Amino acid sequence: MEKTGDPAAPLLPSPPPPPCYGVPASRIGDPYHEPPAYVLLPAYPVRRRRRGPCRCCGSFLSASSLFISSILIASAIFFLWPSDPDIQVARLRLDRLRVSPPPHAAIDVSLGLQIRVRNQDFFALDYRSLAVSIGYRGRPLGNVTSDGGHLRARGVSYVDAELELDGIQVLNDAFYLIEDLARGVLPLDAVTKVQGKLRLFFLEIPVQGRISCSVNVNPETQIIIRQDCYPEAPSP
Template sequence: MDIEKKEEKPLTTITTNQRKHKSRKCLCICISLTIGIILTIGIIILILALTVFKPKKPVTTVNSVAIKDLDASINLLPPRVSLNVSLDLNISIKNPNKVSVKYRNSSASILYKGDVVGDVPIPAGEIGSDTTKEMNLTLTVFADRLLTNMDVYGDVVKGELPISTYTRIVGKARILSLFNIRIVSVSTCDLDISITNRSVANQTCHYTNKA
């Protein structure tokens, strides 16, 4: 009786298939490890960005406002006021972030009843991490801008000139060299200038910060 022999696969074919299977398995493991590492790094970066490197609001504080120069005179006929005012404004900006903050060209202004009557530029700069930067600014009232407001005459006659200072700093913090966070810090101070005593009275400041 003839016994049918099973057809045997060549050894080379079996070896080739095993190698292909092993290569695919290794590739899948490598891809899984790579994805796992990327996800882990992403989670770590996210945790750091939300905790240690979470952007915090810088704080702009007006330390003092003092009169540097004051010259006022009144002409009764015709009614006319000559007024020159310069203020020394000392402010400090605290950066509570763990990274430095770069701020662009900004300005500080003097306002009289809502109208800008003087300003001074604040050049762009940088504040280091956990650092407070102090600035001394001189604000001068432009007399020609006051002449258009008829309320000035009455205030000078009373001997008290109500004005406001406004400072706005716009910058950005770069978190982990990946994200740029825009930061704005605003300070306003309402005060009265006593023309008789040549002093600043009733100073009230407000601070607004956002990130």
């Protein structure tokens, strides 16, 4: 007869219970708490501004432009500003000379001149007259005036003038006249003056030129020994 006893032990041990992890209560948030709201903005590309020239470069360019403009204006004024005509004695001819000694103390002279007139400007010149005067030791003896003419820009013209003086009394200079006759040299002064108007666009600007010549003549042979001509500043 079989004996009853405790049930037989299982062959395999029973599995262990699942692990449990504890979380602190402070870390558990409110289940009803809403998450914070965020605003999303689109990303725009950043445009870099081009750097302009520095201030010092701009100032330098402005100063250079002003300097160049000043040079151009000054050059234009220099070339376009009207100047007096240039006159020279191209030829001086003594046709006749007769000197009466004291007590009459008179001079007869016939003189021919060829004057070269040059227009130095870039505009046409109309000269009204060409006047030639002759003197002895600073005392005027007589003068002659020729007709005017037209002279183109930067042009040259030749004008002839004939001067004849008969019986010009020089009583005040009788002493010097005797001395000059003894030396064989008679000093004469010839002054030539040109007056005209320069056409500058719609303006007419008065201009004039003047030249003086010292002429030494042999009263016996009537030959010009020496002549010196030099331009003079025109009188206002």
